[in-house]
Amino acid sequence: MIQVVQQDIKNVSLPVPNGLDEIVNVFGSPCGVQLAAVIFKQPIGAIHATRCHVKLRDIAQSVFDEIAATGSNPLATSVSSWNLLDEYDGCFCCRAIRGQTRHYSTHSWGIAFDLNAAHNPLASIPPASFDATHPFVFTSDHPIVKIFKKHGFTWGGEFQHRKDPMHFQYSTGY
Numbered sequence: 001m002i003q004v005v006q007q008d009i010k011n012v013s014l015p016v017p018n019g020l021d022e023i024v025n026v027f028g029s030p031c032g033v034q035l036a037a038v039i040f041k042q043p044i045g046a047i048h049a050t051r052c053h054v055k056l057r058d059i060a061q062s063v064f065d066e067i068a069a070t071g072s073n074p075l076a077t078s079v080s081s082w083n084l085l086d087e088y089d090g091c092f093c094c095r096a097i098r099g100q101t102r103h104y105s106t107h108s109w110g111i112a113f114d115l116n117a118a119h120n121p122l123a124s125i126p127p128a129s130f131d132a133t134h135p136f137v138f139t140s141d142h143p144i145v146k147i148f149k150k151h152g153f154t155w156g157g158e159f160q161h162r163k164d165p166m167h168f169q170y171s172t173g174y
């Protein structure tokens with residue numbers, strides 16, 4: 001079952017693929033994908049831009065633009081959710097899922113983003129709820145997580161098996 005996300009800003013829709021076959025149907029073969037630039041309105045650390053799959057570009061740009069928009073941080077109406085980003089840890093990378101040499105990571109299609117990796121390590125269990133004293137730690141009610149999910153992404157902190165809370169991918173069931 002393919003869920004279609006309607007983008008209110010640019011009125012584009014892109015199916016959220018479920019499973020490997022649908023990922024290939026929507027985004028093509030891994031690793032040889034066409035990439036396009038996503039510009040950050042403010043740098044994350046020293047990083048000002050990234051590249052993702054060309055078909056996901058407008059949706060990814062909308063996600064980062066919304067994060068940058070003032071007022072989406074529940075801590076203070078005048079503070080941008082951008083302040084909840086500590087590190088940008090990459091999107092496109094042609095590689096296997098860590099520990100599973102035969103399966104491509106969704107990073108191989110340029111449809112996954114890693115953020116705040118040092119605060120959200122692979123296989124760690126996310127806390128139950130947002131804690132203002134640890135603003136870079138993702139939780140199901142964290143503003144960054146909510147924005148990614150609103151735009152059709154799956155958060156790795158909600159993976160069924162090994163959790164990957166730094167990770168946001170535009171697909172389900174894989």
Ligand SMILES: [Zn+2]
Binds near residue numbers: 107112114166167168
């Ligand atoms: Zn990742």
